[in-house]
Amino acid sequence: MKLRCAVLDDHQGVALGLGDWSRIAEQVDVRALHHHLGGESAVADAVGDCEIVVIMRERTPFPATLFARLPRLRLLITSGMRNASVDLAAAARHGVTVCGTSSNSEPPAELTWALILGLARHVVPEAGALRSGGRWQSTLGTDLYGRRLGVIGLGKIGTQVARVGQAFGMEVAAWSPNLTEERAAEAGVELAASKEALLAAADFVTLHLVLGEHTRGLLGEAELKQMRPTAYLVNTSRAGLIDQDALLKALGEGWIAGAAADVFDEEPLPPAHPLRTAPNFLGLPHLGYVTRRNYDGYFQQAVQDIEAFLAGEPVRTLGRPATG
Structure with missing residues (x-):
């Protein structure tokens, strides 16, 4: 059975075209959500069936309470290598690996x-x-x-x-x-x-x-x-x-x-x-990082992060599940 992946906050509708998602198509079903999900309940309802979620910067926070509502989640990918809206300690407690991508300044x-x-x-x-x-x-x-x-x-x-x-x-x-x-x-x-x-x-x-x-x-x-x-x-x-x-x-x-x-x-x-x-x-509506070069990197590297996770060798890791 395939894993499920949701890409959140794809406001421009470009996520599935900028990453080569075909590389993981045999193992993962990917869908993109083009509207912002307001509140934890909306996020939990939209991605509760997913083992993998890709988020854009800090648009959708992932606090401890949200991780508790997503028992299937195993991999969270954020654009950039720093995201203050993700509770990394809670991710580790719930067995979720958190990975990132590069981002240009x-x-x-x-x-x-x-x-x-x-x-x-x-x-x-x-x-x-x-x-x-x-x-x-x-x-x-x-x-x-x-x-x-x-x-x-x-x-x-x-x-x-x-x-x-x-x-x-x-x-x-x-x-x-x-x-x-x-x-x-x-x-x-x-x-x-x-x-x-x-x-x-x-x-x-x-x-x-x-x-x-x-x-x-x-x-x-x-x-x-x-x-x-x-x-x-x-x-x-x-x-x-x-x-x-x-x-x-x-x-x-x-x-x-x-x-x-x-x-x-x-x-x-x-x-x-x-x-x-x-x-x-x-x-302006938080456009500072919203350029073609950044988005190419975000979604191409999101696919790479998923491939590495599937192979058991996650890279660009912000947080790893607790062991022992």
Whole structure:
């Protein structure tokens, strides 16, 4: 009897075309779900018959309570090699191997600049006016050349964003809780004296940190008030880095010129969420990693992960079942 595999959150309907699933067709029946499953009960009902589940990043969380509702599950594959929404300890307790795939850092860095440029040059309202026959030229763009870019988090993505800022002729400063003078010098950027100093001096602030105990709520009301009223804030990392109520207040009361985000506390963002209509806000539906090159890698390597699991030699493992 064949094993069953479900691919979740295939919103674009591309998963079965980008991986060579024929390689496991004799042993595994694969189906793709093209809509988001809201809540644990919906997930358990949809994949309760499956031994293998493939998930996309952190779109569908797998906490301990969900593993308990999926007794048939033996292999969980996530795109990327880090997924904070999967309880790896619970997976091990329930005998589930968790594997991942590679993920490229360039796409989210590129999207960060799409958002920065979209804010600076008012791309969405101007394009909307052109399409609707509205007013011809109604905004003044903000220059990048000579302005100051503040990068919070100078890892792979933050470093790439900093390099592009330098190419635009911007002054670039960086800060993170553990950033050193040596690391900043390697990237060719200034080390800000503090988070507060970076926020107060930057014309554009962009976040590139991992969400954790010490970074959750990193920017709250006090920090947003330290920014210039002409400054822009961009977040393509994790929504929890910014206090979302404070962000709404900052936009509504004009503490900052505008903000852009590709990440939200709840995804998909509810239709009535106030960020959808917040002034001077540019939002995208978590597209940072959504490119052809990344998706090719995700689904091709998902097939490889399944093949290795079937052979008893799983690779790219995030978590293994407990033994003994």
